[in-house]
Every structure is written in C-alpha cells, then in structure tokens.
Amino acid sequence: MNFRSVSRIAINLTRASFQQSVRRTLNTTAVPAAALSPRFVKIVEVGPRDGLQNEKSVIPAETKIEFINRLSDTGLSVVEATSFVSPKWVPQMGDAKKVITGITKKEHVNYPCLTPNIKGLDSAIEAGVKEVAVFLAASDSFSKKNINCTVEESFDRVKPLITKAQENGILLNDMGCYEISLGDTIGVGTPGTFRELINTVSQVVPLKALAVHCHDTYGQALANIHCALEMGVRVVDSSMAGLGGCPYAPGASGNVATEDVVYMLNGMQYETGVDLQKAIETGNWISEQLGKANGSKAARALTLKMAAAKACAPTSKL
Numbered sequence: 001m002n003f004r005s006v007s008r009i010a011i012n013l014t015r016a017s018f019q020q021s022v023r024r025t026l027n028t029t030a031v032p033a034a035a036l037s038p039r040f041v042k043i044v045e046v047g048p049r050d051g052l053q054n055e056k057s058v059i060p061a062e063t064k065i066e067f068i069n070r071l072s073d074t075g076l077s078v079v080e081a082t083s084f085v086s087p088k089w090v091p092q093m094g095d096a097k098k099v100i101t102g103i104t105k106k107e108h109v110n111y112p113c114l115t116p117n118i119k120g121l122d123s124a125i126e127a128g129v130k131e132v133a134v135f136l137a138a139s140d141s142f143s144k145k146n147i148n149c150t151v152e153e154s155f156d157r158v159k160p161l162i163t164k165a166q167e168n169g170i171l172l173n174d175m176g177c178y179e180i181s182l183g184d185t186i187g188v189g190t191p192g193t194f195r196e197l198i199n200t201v202s203q204v205v206p207l208k209a210l211a212v213h214c215h216d217t218y219g220q221a222l223a224n225i226h227c228a229l230e231m232g233v234r235v236v237d238s239s240m241a242g243l244g245g246c247p248y249a250p251g252a253s254g255n256v257a258t259e260d261v262v263y264m265l266n267g268m269q270y271e272t273g274v275d276l277q278k279a280i281e282t283g284n285w286i287s288e289q290l291g292k293a294n295g296s297k298a299a300r301a302l303t304l305k306m307a308a309a310k311a312c313a314p315t316s317k318l
C-alpha cells in the first residue's frame with residue numbers, strides 16, 4: 001500500500017476544508033465503475049451504516065436486516081451494511097455481527113463494513129465479511145473526536161489492518177485499496193472547492209479510483225456530484241431517503257439522498273442499474289420505520305404524483 005499518496009490526500013482535504021476520507025479495501029469482485037461503461041455510475045449505498053448510525057432510538061437489528069435486503073433488491077451493487085466500531089462510541093452499530101450475518105446476501109451485491117482498527121477487522125472477518133472500509137480524517141480535531149487519535153496515528157493504525165486484511169484473503173490491489181471516497185462530512189463543499197479538490201487529488205490517485213461522499217447540509221450535494229461526474233468520477237456514495245449524519249460532526253445533516261442521485265443520473269442518461277421506483281419504495285419504507293419524512297425531494301414529489309394519479313384513475317368495475 002502506498003501510504004504516501006494517502007497522506008497527500010489528507011493534506012489536500014484539509015486545505016479544501018473537507019473533513020474526512022474513507023478508504024475501501026477490497027475484494028476481487030470489485031470492478032471499477034468506469035471499466036463497465038463510460039456512462040455507468042456506481043452508487044455506494046451507505047444508508048444502513050452512515051444513515052442509521054446517528055439515529056438516537058435503538059433500531060432493531062431485524063429492521064436493519066430488512067432494510068438491507070430491500071436495498072439489495074433495488075439494483076444497487078454496493079450496500080455498506082454496518083460498522084464494527086466500539087459500541088461505547090456508536091451504540092447504534094453494536095449489532096453489527098447480527099446484522100451482517102442476518103441478511104440475505106445477493107451474488108451481485110457487495111456488503112462492505114467499516115472497520116476502524118484490528119479489533120473491528122477481526123470481528124468482521126469472523127462474521128464472514130468480504131469487504132471492509134477504513135476511514136481517515138483530514139484534521140486532527142475531527143480524527144480525535146471520531147477515532148480517538150491524530151491523523152498521523154490513524155495511518156499507523158491502518159497499516160497493520162490492511163496487512164491483516166490481505167493475509168485473510170481480503171484481496172487488495174497494489175495500492176492496498178481499490179477505491180478512495182472523498183467525504184464532505186459537514187457538507188460545506190461547493191462545485192468550486194470540489195473542482196479544486198478533485199483536480200489536486202487526481203494528480204496522485206487515478207480518477208477511476210475516486211468516489212465522492214456528499215452531505216447536503218448546505219444544499220450543495222447534487223451540484224457537487226454533478227461537478228465530480230463532469231470531471232470523470234464514476235462512484236457516488238449516497239443514502240436512501242437522505243438518512244444520516246456523523247455523530248462527531250454536530251449539525252451536519254444527512255447524506256445526499258439516493259433517490260435524488262438516481263433521478264438526476266437518469267435525467268443525464270447515466271446508467272446506475274438502480275430501479276428508481278423500488279428505491280423510492282425502500283426510502284419510504286425505512287422513513288416510516290424511523291417515523292420521519294423521507295428526506296429525498298425526488299421521492300416526495302414522485303410519491304405525491306403517483307398518489308394523485310391513483311386517485312384520478314377511473315375505478316375499475318367489479
């Protein structure tokens with residue numbers, strides 16, 4: 001693994017005021033999105049992990065399992081399922097093993113899990129996880145709040161984790177990870193800063209290995225994704241119904257909603273493989289389980305439109 005390039009990314013992220021990067025290390029079945037078709041965009045659904053981790057009330061593992069199973073039926077190829085983190089830090093993810101072993105795994109879907117340290121990786125391996133993601137922050141203050149160590153220390157923590165992942169058949173390419181997701185955790189980015197960020201990072205990391213992870217705190221997420229796509233990025237993280245928020249970034253709102261991303265990409269003739277109708281049903285379902293409104297504007301508009309069309313339809317004769 002080339003750690004030099006990783007530390008460079010962290011420096012660039014700091015300069016551009018972005019808070020965090022996530023690195024996915026991975027399995028052999030992972031295919032760079034750009035390799036499939038130049039119009040294919042891989043959506044990485046982070047709802048079950050990033051989306052739910054900040055929920056205050058305990059969500060039963062059964063609900064999480066059903067959520068993931070429903071997501072798997074929408075055509076998504078990656079569903080970040082859970083995180084093997086300390087339950088003292090993030091109690092909502094304390095059922096990681098139950099969740100990952102309880103889901104019905106589909107052959108065409110990858111289910112990466114977040115692992116912050118060796119202990120998390122060991123638990124993930126024990127639970128049969130085939131793909132893990134590690135996360136590194138760009139600033140010391142956020143890193144300490146999030147994983148209780150500085151950025152520099154986090155690189156030292158990640159090194160043995162990657163080595164052990166390799167030893168355990170979680171295969172890696174020569175850089176150690178096949179994808180680097182640039183996270184705008186507090187959603188402050190604009191197309192201007194995203195352009196600068198991607199320009200800078202792509203000097204050391206190929207565009208095909210980059211993903212963007214946008215939170216919508218300032219209403220910039222879709223614009224930022226559009227900018228990244230125009231620059232050649234083909235992997236987008238998003239969360240069904242716009243769920244989410246980082247426990248260690250107070251005030252940061254949810255992730256960009258998957259339904260909104262798919263709606264935009266459909267309109268731009270990109271291919272995602274995701275069935276928008278099924279995505280909306282899944283987003284509505286999880287929102288109902290959580291007792292909140294669906295945070296996706298496209299889902300809300302299309303749900304209302306469908307309800308209106310249904311109400312206007314002539315009643316069929318018995």
Ligand SMILES: CC(C)(COP(=O)([O-])OP(=O)([O-])OC[C@H]1O[C@@H](n2cnc3c(N)ncnc32)[C@H](O)[C@@H]1OP(=O)([O-])[O-])[C@@H](O)C(=O)NCCC(=O)NCCSC(=O)C[C@@](C)(O)CC(=O)[O-]
Nearest residue numbers: 050084085086089116119120135146147148183184185246
């Ligand atoms: C990294 C640590 C563990 C360090 O936390 P620490 O307190 O320094 O760790 P420690 O090694 O001193 O251990 C403390 C206790 O936790 C246990 N422990 C230790 N590790 C684990 C583990 N893996 N699984 C289960 N238990 C664990 C360990 O066994 C011990 O238990 P005790 O002896 O006190 O009973 C902690 O800070 C942590 O878990 N942090 C995770 C925070 C987190 O999940 N944040 C959200 C994810 S990042 C994010 O959302 C942003 C992202 C990625 O989506 C990008 C974006 O949104 O832009």
